[in-house]
Amino acid sequence: xxxxxxxxxxxxxxxxxxxxxxxxxxxxxxxxxxxxxxxxxxxxxxxxxxxxxxxxxxxxxxxxxxxxxxxxxxxxxxxxxxxxxxxxxxxxxxxxxxxxxxxxxxxxxxxxxxxxxxxxxxxxxx
Numbered sequence: 232x233x234x235x236x237x238x239x240x241x242x243x244x245x246x247x248x249x250x251x252x253x254x255x256x257x258x259x260x261x262x263x264x265x266x267x268x269x270x271x272x273x274x275x276x277x278x279x280x281x282x283x284x285x286x287x288x289x290x291x292x293x294x295x296x297x298x299x300x301x302x303x304x305x306x307x308x309x310x311x312x313x314x315x316x317x318x319x320x321x322x323x324x325x326x327x328x329x330x331x332x333x334x335x336x337x338x339x340x341x342x343x344x345x346x347x348x349x350x351x352x353x354x355x356x357x
Contacts, residue, residue, distance in 0.1 A: 244282045244286065246283075247276055247280045247282075250275075250279045251273070254268075254275050254276060255269055255272035258271055270333075273333060274329070274332060274333070277332055277333075277339065280335075280336065280339040280340055280343050281300060281335065281339050283339075284296075284339050284342045284346060285297060288346065290350065291349065291350045291353060304331070307331055307335070308327070308328075308331045311327050311331045311334065315330070
């Protein structure tokens with residue numbers, strides 16, 4: 232049973248699009264709201280995309296980018312907090328966190344596709 236769970240998690244990290252689709256599909260069936268289902272699926276699968284980009288960089292270039300990922304997350308959180316504070320005098324942590332989290336999705340989704348295509352081409356021609 233443990234091997235099955237590990238295999239499932241490894242598959243989701245290797246192919247986070249599959250995880251995004253599964254969460255979206257289940258939530259659409261439950262809630263009947265495509266917009267809510269998509270936003271929630273994005274929120275739940277950002278971590279999969281971050282982990283996937285991390286492991287792709289590790290596999291392609293043998294780079295440990297964990298500290299850069301964390302630094303980017305903290306830097307974007309700082310920028311989002313400052314912008315939120317300038318527009319609204321009161322900082323709402325929940326809104327800032329959700330904005331930062333969804334921004335990470337916008338960054339890591341294209342990075343995942345770029346690195347996947349690059350890795351495939353790199354392995355084919357080397």
